Amino acid sequence: MTHPYWERWDRAGMLAGIREAAAAEPPAAAAAPVYVPDDHTTVEEFLRTPGALTLAERQVIVRQALLLLEQNYAHLPLKDALYGIDPLQRLRLLLAATQRQSEATMDPEPRFHRELLSVFTSLHDLHTTYELPAPYADGAAYLPFRIEQYAEAGEPRYLVAEITRPARIPEAVRATFVRGAEVTHWNGVPIDRAVDVHAERFAGSNPAARHANGLRSLPFRVLRYHLPPEEDFVTVGFRGPDGQPGELRTPWLLARRTVPAPVAGGAQGPIGVDHEGQEIAALIESLVPRAAAATASPSGYQERGRFLYRQVSAGGRTFGHVRVKDFKLQPIDTDRFETDEEFLEALRRHVVDFLTILDGLPQDGLVLDIRDNPGGTIVAGEILLQLLTARTISPEPAQMVTTPQNLRLARSDARFGRWEPSIDRAVERGVPYSDAFPLTSPDLANRLGQFYQGPVVLITNALCYSTADIFAAGFADHGIGVIVSVDGNTGAGGANVVEHQDILGALAAPYEPLPRRANLRVAIRRTLRVGEATGTPLEDYGVAGERYLMTRRDLLEGNPDLMEHVAGVLARQGAHRLALSAEPGDATLWVTVESAGIDRVDLYVDGRPRASADVTGPPARIAVHDVVTAAEIRAEGFTKDGTLTVTATHHLT
Structure with a gap:
């Protein structure tokens, strides 16, 4: 570059x-603040805000979702193999269902969103998402506390990590449902099981990620990404500081997004x-x-x-x-x-x-x-x-x-230009992936x-x-x-994610604008490991x-x-140290090397190798001959087995 x-x-x-x-x-x-609490509106009232999708708008969203997954989604071959899913067929069936409906007979909007969200959740990918339109896009349902997990004798335990809005904790349990209280049940279900059940509704690329996302989102639901909770209120079983059991009952609360999402x-x-x-x-x-x-x-x-x-x-x-x-x-x-x-x-x-x-x-x-x-x-x-x-x-x-x-995109957008030759060849040869850059x-x-x-x-x-x-x-x-x-x-x-509108801006048709601030994101380029794990996604x-x-x-x-x-x-990692100072002489540069944990140092002057010396013991003074002027000295320190462990740079000008 x-x-x-x-x-x-x-x-x-x-x-x-x-x-x-x-x-x-x-x-x-x-x-x-990005969100502000709205204590005067219930979640149910918020969702009655005008803004329902028409049948034609639903069809646009499904067509665009199908297009992105089929043509741009970097992980589709991997997801098909790992999870045995067929998201493209599910989207085709959903599109066909909407084409058999009329404005009078179409499904309730939450059912449409639920099916589309289910398709994206099956991908187990937080990069590749469907974001709901207005009014969902501007709200969040939340409970006034946060939960975290720890271990005791190797077994999972859950506690109240933070009370986010103390005034919304019912007065009857305000003295006992406090930071540090142990959470035992969620709506009557043992908390560890409740987290895992909830986690299945959320994307996550491995079991640990799904569990962590399930726990994080248990009391916080951003409605742009998920439909509101089915229940109007939640009961939480807990043990207070005195070890006595208690139960909190709280409704879901509403927060509104006040700061526009970044452009x-x-x-x-x-x-x-x-x-x-x-x-x-x-x-x-x-x-x-x-x-x-x-x-x-x-x-x-x-x-x-x-x-x-x-x-x-x-x-x-x-x-x-x-x-x-x-x-x-x-x-x-x-x-x-x-x-x-x-x-x-x-x-x-x-x-x-x-x-x-x-x-x-x-x-x-x-x-x-x-x-x-x-x-x-x-x-x-x-x-x-x-x-x-x-x-x-x-x-x-x-x-x-x-x-x-993707070939069109690589030819139209300079950000993807390096991938164009290999995509061009691969389309003809049937290779699923481009070269990696x-x-x-x-x-x-x-x-x-x-x-x-x-x-x-x-x-x-x-x-x-x-x-x-x-x-x-x-x-x-x-x-x-x-x-x-x-x-x-x-x-x-493991991916670089782009917005639907980025691809729309680069290619136009067959990509179409999404209605009512709905949004789609897709993992466009998958990343691979290097070193000993070279080539592993x-x-x-x-x-x-x-x-x-x-x-x-x-x-x-x-x-x-x-x-x-x-x-x-x-x-247990040990320590390695390397420091340089330099003193110019008559056509000789004297370099003093202070070191620890290394046995040899190689010196480079203005990018050229000029000297090598053993450096065990006190500071070493190394003569670099035939150097009249120099701007930079770089030293590389090695252990006895030849492993490069530390570098240092000294600027003379």
Whole structure:
């Protein structure tokens, strides 16, 4: 990738940006709430808002869904094989049913939505979705609390993690249905079974992801993605702080979306995100004011950009803990990027934010935490990997299915142009997939090189999705550190997702506008693993890690047991250090190397190999002959077995 803007992307410029950012970055302003509670309207009353689909509009939606899945859906061959489903035939049958109906005899609208949602749920794919039209698009049904899971003696337990609206908890149980109360039943069903039954109605690429999504959405239903609950109220069996059983009965409450959804399109890189997960997070954040949330959390994070960070002392060591909320790149004072320069500046700010945080944390241990990260811009994830390893990063490659409409798309839209020759050949030869190309420029993925030299642990769960999945896969495939997973797997969303309107804008017919703010999304390019897992699809399989079971203390006290555990994981990785200084002489450059945990160092001057020396013991002073002037020295450190473990760069000018 070449662009004049890349002149600002040299390593020295980025490191200077750290100092500028640390000095000048103002505190982040609180965003306007995306949802506001409506305590004067019931969910049932909200759904009686005018806006019913006509029969012709229903047929448009089904035709477009069939077109997207048949011509653009990257995972269709995999889903057919894994789940034994036939979503195309189900859509053909639904279309045929609507063609036999009239305006007077057509099914009630909820039945139509339920059948279409069922088709998309059968795909087990949070990327490929049907989003309901108005009035559903502007509402959410919720209960005034949040539930999380932990383990006790290896068995699952559930507790109230947060009361989002204390005033809506019935007064009779307000003193006992509190944060930390154990949830035992849901509408009379044991809670673990209730979560699993509920999870079957939701997409999720593996059992862990379905369970996690089922639990997350149990008290929160974004009506753009799901029909409202069948029941008018919910009964929750629980044990209060005194251990005595109790029962909460509460109606479903209504929240309205007040901030328009972001406008699709504009100048931006490929997107990989769980949109429903983003909406649920926005709903919860809107219900709990920032000040109240900070008071409830004992974790003590600071915030910068898309990151929360803190210093932790546990297990006899002090290390950094960085939570990555998402990989979303945010324009300044607008809702979309209008130019490539705006997008690249947002990406630069994102990297500088991360570098600034790393620069201020302990250098002998880093815990990166991407739990609940729904994804974002793919390059915003993959660009960070190089900062943590000495290895050359190979970005995850992506493929498209070889169909006539994808061939048209590759010929019409420059973003897909690299895939055009192989799709063209494959259509004739009957090969189901195109060649694979990375979505992130390999040059950009390696432009800065290693910055953090200490051991790294990555914490994941089954709500890590899309770009977060891709980040975790890159972390594993390049052997950057150890992955600790609280669910055993990530969400397994391995794709770049696009909106129906993106394809409509590129191709026009046979694509048609969708009515009444209905929307369709599709996984257009599937991503593949690299390294030892080369060629394995990320979709459905995800990224496994060492299993850790969350404790009650973790949920209520800021993860102390988890931090104790990862401190031990950091300790067993060992440490490698490499630092350089240089002193020019008469046609000789003297380089002083301070190191730990390595046995040999190779030196490169302005990109050319110039010296190699053993470095065990005290700092080594190495003579690099026949060098009069130089701009950059790069050192690579190796262990006895020849493994490259650490790099360092020194700028002379």
